[in-house]
Each structure stands twice: as C-alpha cells, then as structure tokens.
Amino acid sequence: MKLPRPALIAAAVAPVAVFVVLAIALALGLRNDPAALPSVLIGKPAPAFALGPVREGDVGFSRADIEGRVVLINVFGSWCSACRLEHPMLMELAASGVPIHGIDWKDAPADGAAWLKKYGDPYVRVGNDEIGRLGLDLGVSGAPETFVIDKTGRIRHKQVGPITPEIWRDEIAPLMARLEVGG
C-alpha cells in the first residue's frame, strides 16, 4: 500500500476538496425558504367563497369583501390553543388599523362567537367554515394560519402558526407595505 508522494497528497486533499463543494451547495440550499415550499397557492388568486356568519346578526364573510385592499385572513378556532396565544397580537394589529378577516375553522359558529366575545374581536369580517371546505381549498394544515392577500385578491404569503411580533415586524409588515405601494 505504498503510494507515490503526489498520489499520497492528492488522496489526502481530495476529501476536504469534495467537502468544500458540498458545503457550498448546502449553504446555497439554505436560501430556499422551506416554509414557502409547501404552498403552491402563493401567487394564485384566492378561491371563491361565501361563508356564513359567526357573530350574531352578522353577514358572514365572502370573496367580495377582500377585493381592492391588502388584507390578512386569519384562520382560527375556539378549540385552538395556539390561536389563544396569537390573539393579543391580532387585537393589537386591529387596533393599529390593519384589516384582518377571520375564518372560524372546524368550529361551531356559537363557539366561535362566544370565543370572540370572551377574548375580543379583531376581525373586520368573520365567516364560519365548520366543515373545513374553504380550509381545504386554501391548503390549511392547522390553526392558526394567516394569509396575506394583495389588492387583486392573490395570495402572497402564508404564515403557518401564530404571528409573533418578530414575524410581524420582519416579514408580514414589510410585505404588506410593499403590496400597498406596488398595487
């Protein structure tokens, strides 16, 4: 197993050389936003829908309500404890004038209404999706989930899990501002 000197050195250096290439590929791969991968709906128009009301004596929530403005659509449910975590953030955003619509997902309307009465109601419009049909069309995998919709009704972003102050500050707020300006 005696190798000539150059071969020896080549054999010694080869592993690290291969690894450098691999590390670069992995680093580039990290730039792919993994959260963006599963959502094929990004950039597509939001599906047509017309949901029944949650709040007593309300009109519900339909596709026409979101046209012409940059809005958030938040998927929640009274059964969902992570939504409870997210709720104060939504209240704060609503108070500062961010238009948020709600989809009360896989939930009885009465339960949703009681929940909003108890913890506060941040939504402009809110509709009930008890059987989860719209949730299916939107590719909702769990609550809470929040969609950013642009003025033309296209889905531009999907936030899986609660909106935290960091996510709002770093991702959603800049995106909404951009969409507002860019039209």
Add this chain to the structure above:
Amino acid sequence: MTAEIGRFCLILAFIIALVQVFAGLVGARRGDARLMAVATSAAGGQLLFVGLAFALLIRLFAVSDFSVMVVAANSATIKPLFYKITAAWGNHEGSMLLWVLILAVFGAAVGYLGRTMPAAFRARVLAVQGLIGVGFLAFIIFTSSPFARLFPVPLEGAGFNPLLQDPGLAAHPPLLYLGYVGFSTAFSFAIAALIEGRSDTVWVRYARPWIIIAWICLTIGVTLGSLWAYYELGWGGWWFWDPVENASLMPWLLGTALVHSALVVERRFALVRWTILLGILTFSMSLLGTFVVRSGILTSVHAFAVDPARGSFILALLVLATGGGLTLYAIRSPVLGAGRVFSLVSREGSLVLNNILLVTITGTVFLGTFYPLLIDLLTEDKISVGAPYYAMTFVPLAAPLLLVMVIGPLLNWRRDSGQGLMRRLGPALFVAFAALLLVGAATHGKALLAAAWLAMAAWLVAGSLLILVRRARVGEVSPADSLRLLRALPAATHGLVLAHLGVGLLVAGLAGASIFKQEGVAQLGPGQSAPFAGREIRLVDVTPGREANYEFVRGRVEARRGGGEPILLTPERRFYPERQSDTTEASVRVTPLGNLYVALGDQATDGRWTVRFFSHPLAVWIWLGGAVMALGGMVSLFDRRTWAAPERQSTPDIQTAASPAE
C-alpha cells in the same frame, strides 16, 4: 425559577466545555498531568450540568409549566404523564438538549472509563469531544433554548404531535441519538490521533468499544424507526427512502464500514489512514443528518423545527467539524504510516471490498438524498427521488456485499488460496443452492427473483453458522471436544456470527415482504366481507370511543382462512382534538411466516368504510434481523480484546513505516 436554573446549568456546561477544550489541549502539549486531570473532571462536570438541565426540562413538562414556550407549544394538561415526559424530547429544543446530553455521557465515559489510555492522548480526545460540546451548547443557548419563557402564559398547551404519541417513539430518538452522537467518539479519537501524528493502533484499540456501542444503538434506533413507520403511518411499508430515514441510514452504513476497518487496523495494522478518514466521515454523516432534519433543506415527513437561522448555525458547525477534520487529515495523513501489505485474497482483502461497497452504497444514498436539492439549485425544479432509484442502485451494490460477508470470515488473514476457500464455502453454497431450488419449485419457477434473494438469505445464515462449525471443528474432533472449542471461542466471534446471521434474517424478511407482498382495498359496510390473499376478511363493526386525549373509531375485522378459526384484528383511527389531526393505528397479526396488516380508512357517505389489507410474508424478520444484529454487537462487547488492554506488544515495524521516508 426552574427554567432559569436550567438555562443557568446550560451556560455553566458551556463554560466547563470551554475549560475541557483548553485543559485538554494545553495539558497534553505541556505534559501537565494536573491540567489533563482537569479535562477529565470537566467532562464529568459537563455531564452533571447538562444532565441537570435535562432533568429540569422533564420536570417542566411533567408539571405542565406553560410559561415555558417549548412546553406550551408541545404539551397539554390532559396528556398521560408518560407522553408529557416523552414530549420533552419530541421537539426541536428538547431533542437538541438530549443530543448534547448524550455527547456529554460519551465524553464522561471516555474520561472516566478510559483510564488505561495514554494520558496525553485521552486529554486530546476529551478536548475534541469538549469542542463539539462547545459548538452544540452554543447552538442551544443562542438559537434553541428550551427554557425560553412565554408571556402571556396560556391556560392550555398546544398539544403534542399525535404521531409521536407512541411508546416506540419514546425510545426511538434517544437510541438514534445514542448512535449518531456515539460516533462523535470515533471523530474525537481520529482527530486526536491526527493531532499527535500517531500512526499506531492505539487510537483504534481504544475507540473500538465506543464505536461498537454507537453502532449497536444506531442499529436499534433505525430498526425501531422502521417498525414505527410500519404500524403507525398506516401505509404498510417499512422503509420509505425519506431524506430523514436516509440521514439515519448513512451514518449506519459508514459506521458499519468503520467497525470493520477498525478491526483491520487493530489486528493487522493496515488501512490506517483510511480508518481515520472513515472516523471523521461517519460522524460527519451524523452531523449532516442533524442538519437535514433541523434546517428544512429537504422536505420530509419528519422534518421539524424548520428554521433557516438554526440551519445556518448547524451548517457552520458541520463546516467547522468536518471541514476542520478533513483539513487536518489533508495536512497530517501523508505523514502517517501506510501499514502492512496484504494479498487480495485474504481477510483484509475481503474487508477492503466490504469497505468499498459500503462506502459506495452510502454514496448512492447520499446522491439520492441530495439530488433533489442539487436539481433545485441548478434548475429550480422540485423533484423527488423515490424507491425505483434505490432499487436500481442500492440493491445491485448490496448483493456483492452480502456475498462477501460470508466469504470474508472464512478467509485467513494476510494470504489465502482460492482453492482452500472454495472447499470451506462448500456447505454454504450447498444450502443456498438448495434454497434456490426449493423456493423456485414451490413457486413453480414464477418468482425467480424471490428465490434468488431467499437463497441469498440462506447463504448468509448458513455461512454465518459455518464459522462456528469450522471453529469448533465439527466432524474433525469428538462432539464433546467441539462443544468445548465452541465455549472457548472469543465473544467477538459469537458477536460476528450473530451480526451476520441478523443480516441474513433481515434479507429474508425484506425479500419475502417486498416480493411476495399482496395488497388490497375494499369498501366494506358492517357485516360485509371481501376475499384477500387466500383469506376471507369480514368487517364486523366499527365503534366510536374516547380516551383521555383522543377520540377514536375502532373497527373489528375478522380474517378467516378456509374453514379455520377467525383471527380478530382491531384497526383504529384516532382523532386528537388538541392538534386537530388524525392518526392511523394499523392492526397487524404477526406470525413468523408473515404478517396480515389491516388499516381502517375513511368512511364514505354511504356509511361504508375503506379498509386496506396487506400481506407481508416473513416481514417480522426485518426487525428481528435488526435486533439480532444489535445483539451481535452487544455480545462482542463482552470480548476482552474489545476493551483494549493497556499495552499489547504489537507491530514493531510501525515505527519505521511511520517515518516519512523517501
């Protein structure tokens, strides 16, 4: 307070790990016995504080302290206590803490149990082990603290991924990590050997027991993972070539190569440089596995904690560890001795072939795993590589490996003759050929592929037992003497036989269950039945029910073969309200000859249920094979030679080989 104490423990452990690195390296360089002793104590201290932090995290989960973010996000009060505790490592932060805990366990074990090692060498090993600890503790403290608080405090937690609420999954990650992280010892020993420019067998002799322990744990971990996928995911499969599964298979394959090449270094002083490289690469695969799971770089059913910031951090650790290790290898390895020469037809020769094949197989798995990423980078297409790729690459490479597995142990070290080999192999060849004919005839020549693979399994089983027959000189001496010889065999030989036997069983299971597999699906209302695989399967009824943390529907399914007694199977579907998700609990009738697997699907609007059936002949041997392999590893730990005696008079010609002549 508990969370703050936990955080404090982690910071202390981080500082202690820094001390361990410094004391180890400087102490070894100066030959300062006191400083080197500090490195050992530091390894103990690191274990103490990481262990304490982990215990505190478990306590936080046990008492459902939702003011802690990780607990709120992964637990709920209504869960059984057992799953509250397992939830502690069923999430990103907790599992990283477990990772570091196991690292600390191995570090302390090397420090305290490796007393017979040369002091300076041990100090350097501990320093490298400490350095890995520094990196991962920093990762936890800065990007993934399990002790971060949450405000406002929620009344109830978000629950725990129902798929993970399973006893198998309680044991799977810890064992997998024991394997992954156990290979850190191979890395630390190899790096320490490079630092010292040691070209003797010392590092391998002391590293071997730890490598074997890691290998055993990884074997059990991978086997359990496959078992879990089989009965919990409800897809009727045992291996899906998912990136995360591959991430556990790659270190296993390289670790297996390492176990064998280390043997060559130790017994014959050959493959010296190669084994060091393998030590570095095996642990790198573990790091890569950790990276793949944490970074979300590849989409997978398993991926959790998808966060690019964490991904970057682990990538940085991977670059430092592997890049640093390989650079050191590039600089130092040409100086190392080349080792002894051997003929191609020899035990060494067969082990080289084993290594080449195992590394090539690892390469194909690696390529299959990362090819989608590469394509995505180059063309932005999203593709996935599935089973057909592996059937075309993995399987043809596995076949020669399995052939060599039987031949190798029957060869002499250094030099052997082809003729002598053929004579020795006779019985194994005979059994394999008989199996081929038997299965071929039983299937009327229609399943030649299956016959070939089952013959391969017979070859492995017979070949493994043949080792015992030959060592005990059965037929040459009296049976009583044979028995005595058998008893006197070193434990390592029994370990070898068991491990190879396990592979034979595994191959039988894989061949039977994949080639003879039958599957069927039927829409059944209560009382209706469908024929399947020579049986009649009747859905008796489906009843709903409720447990503490989930609701379920349970089907009762009777399978009857001919006029025999019916077997009752009870597949379930569970619904976990806290997470709004379903799980499938397949019901499996397990016999040595085959499994009948029934899973309950959805209910159609007409009230009938989708019921899926699978017949998996011999499937149970897949997991039993894995268990027997692990058992083989354990048995070999009982060999005195595995736990290196302090100094063995060995290899006098090393020193000359070591000097960089010419």
